[in-house]
Amino acid sequence: MISDYVNKTPKSKLLYIENKHFMPYGVSSNYRYFDPYPLYLVKGKGSRVWDVDGNEYIDYNLGFGVLEVGHANEKIIEVINDAIKDGSIMGFEYYKTGTLAKMICQRYGLDMVRFSSSGTEATMHSIRLARAFTKRKKIIKFEGHYHGSHDQLLVNVNPLKPGIKTPSSLGIPEEIIQNTIVVDWNNIESFEKVAKEDVAAVIMEPVAMNMGLIPTDKEFLKTVFELSKEKGFLVIFDETKTGGKFYSGAAGYFNVKPDIVILGKAIAGGLPLSVIGGKREVMELIGPGKVAHGGTFNANVLAVNSAIVTLQELLTESAFYHMHRLSEMLEMGYTDIAEDLGVELSIARWGPSGSIYFSESVPKNYKEFIKLDFSKWFTYFYVMLSSGVIPMGGFNEQWTVSIKHTEEDIQKHIEVAEEAIRKAKEIKTNMP
Numbered sequence: 053m054i055s056d057y058v059n060k061t062p063k064s065k066l067l068y069i070e071n072k073h074f075m076p077y078g079v080s081s082n083y084r085y086f087d088p089y090p091l092y093l094v095k096g097k098g099s100r101v102w103d104v105d106g107n108e109y110i111d112y113n114l115g116f117g118v119l120e121v122g123h124a125n126e127k128i129i130e131v132i133n134d135a136i137k138d139g140s141i142m143g144f145e146y147y148k149t150g151t152l153a154k155m156i157c158q159r160y161g162l163d164m165v166r167f168s169s170s171g172t173e174a175t176m177h178s179i180r181l182a183r184a185f186t187k188r189k190k191i192i193k194f195e196g197h198y199h200g201s202h203d204q205l206l207v208n209v210n211p212l213k214p215g216i217k218t219p220s221s222l223g224i225p226e227e228i229i230q231n232t233i234v235v236d237w238n239n240i241e242s243f244e245k246v247a248k249e250d251v252a253a254v255i256m257e258p259v260a261m262n263m264g265l266i267p268t269d270k271e272f273l274k275t276v277f278e279l280s281k282e283k284g285f286l287v288i289f290d291e292t293k294t295g296g297k298f299y300s301g302a303a304g305y306f307n308v309k310p311d312i313v314i315l316g317k318a319i320a321g322g323l324p325l326s327v328i329g330g331k332r333e334v335m336e337l338i339g340p341g342k343v344a345h346g347g348t349f350n351a352n353v354l355a356v357n358s359a360i361v362t363l364q365e366l367l368t369e370s371a372f373y374h375m376h377r378l379s380e381m382l383e384m385g386y387t388d389i390a391e392d393l394g395v396e397l398s399i400a401r402w403g404p405s406g407s408i409y410f411s412e413s414v415p416k417n418y419k420e421f422i423k424l425d426f427s428k429w430f431t432y433f434y435v436m437l438s439s440g441v442i443p444m445g446g447f448n449e450q451w452t453v454s455i456k457h458t459e460e461d462i463q464k465h466i467e468v469a470e471e472a473i474r475k476a477k478e479i480k481t482n483m484p
C-alpha cells in the first residue's frame with residue numbers, strides 16, 4: 053500500500069521536497085518520478101540497491117534494463133579505474149574503439165557500426181540515415197513503442213486515446229510529426245495499409261518493452277520484412293532494450309537481418325554507450341558532407357573499455373543461461389501465485405525479462421494494454437517496494453534478472469509477490 057511506502061521512506065520524501073524546488077518533479081528523467089514522490093537511491097551492489105533511508109531492495113529494474121552485469125560489478129570497476137588513469141575523453145578517436153566495433157559487428161551480425169551515448173541519439177540518427185538512403189520522408193512507428201526522447205518518434209508512446217495520432221509531449225509541433233505514421237503492433241492489416249513506396253523506414257522494438265512486455269507475432273514480423281523488400285523501405289530494429297536480452301539480440305533470436313540496428317543500455321555494463329549499426333551500403337552514407345553523426349561523448353574511453361569487458365567477459369552465453377533460467381523461475385512463481393490465489397493474472401517473459409498483467413491474457417498491442425486495470429498493478433507495486441523488492445521500473449516496464457541475482461533472490465521476490473498480489477486482489481477496480 054502507498055502508506056507503507058510513505059512510512060518507510062521519510063528521507064526520500066524530504067529530498068523530494070527540497071529537490072523539486074530546483075528540478076522539475078525532483079528528478080532528472082520523467083521516468084524516475086512516481087506518486088507520491090520518487091525513491092532516492094544511495095548505492096547499489098550486485099542485485100541490491102539501498103535508498104537514503106537505509107532500506108535495502110532486490111532490484112529487478114536494474115536501471116531500466118542496463119545493469120545485467122549487476123550494480124558496481126567488480127570487473128567493471130577495475131576496468132574503468134584503470135582506464136581513467138589515461139583520461140576519459142580523447143577528442144580524437146580512441147584507439148580501442150575499433151576493437152569494440154569489430155566485436156559488436158561479429159556478435160550482432162552487423163557490417164559496420166557508429167557509437168553514440170544514448171538510445172535517443174541512436175534512434176534519432178537512424179531515421180536520418182534511413183531517409184538519406186531511401187530519399188524518402190515517412191517513418192512508420194508502432195503505438196506504444198518508445199524510441200527515446202526526440203520529437204519525431206515521440207508520438208503515441210503512451211496516448212490516453214489510442215488510435216489518434218498525438219505527440220507524447222507538449223512542445224512538439226504538428227509539422228514535425230507529419231511524416232511519422234503510427235500503427236498497431238502485431239497487426240498485419242493495419243501495417244499493410246501504410247506500407248507504401250513513400251516510406252523511408254519502419255522502426256520497432258522487436259519485442260515491445262515499453263508497455264510491459266508484449267511478445268512479437270512471428271507472422272507479423274515476417275510480413276514487415278517482406279513488405280519492406282517489396283516497397284523498398286528499411287527495417288530499423290531499435291534493440292536498445294532487446295539487444296541485451298539474448299546473446300545476439302532480437303535479430304539473432306528471430307534470425308532476421310534488419311537494415312539498421314540500434315543497441316544501448318546493457319551492452320556497456322552501466323556506462324552510457326549506444327550503437328547504430330547495419331548493412332554496409334546504408335552505414336557508408338554516414339560521413340562528412342553526407343549523413344551527419346556526431347557527439348562529444350561518443351565512444352569515450354570509459355564507455356568503450358566497459359563495453360569491451362562486458363561483452364567479452366560478462367554477458368557471455370553462460371551468463372545468458374543463468375539469467376534466463378532465473379527469469380523462468382520467476383515466471384513459474386507468478387504462474388503458481390495466480391493459480392493459488394485465483395487471480396486473473398497473465399505473464400509474459402522473454403529471456404531475462406518479463407511482465408505481469410492483471411488480465412486474462414497478455415495484451416497484443418497498446419490498445420489492449422491501456423484498457424487494463426492498473427489500480428491493481430499499483431497496489432502490487434507499492435507492496436513490493438515496501439517489502440524490499442523493486443519488481444520493475446513502472447507499470448509499462450518489465451523485470452530483468454542480472455548475472456548477480458541468485459535463486460534466493462528469486463524466491464524472496466516470489467514470496468513478496470504473493471502477498472502483493474493477494475492485496476491487489478482485494479482492490480476494487482476503477483475500471484468502468
Ligand code: PMP
Pocket residue numbers: 116169170171172173175198199200201257261262290291292293316317
Ligand atoms: N529505445 C528503447 C526501446 C528504449 O527502451 C529506450 C529507453 N528506455 C530508448 C530507446 C531511449 O534510450 P535512452 O534513454 O538511452 O535515450
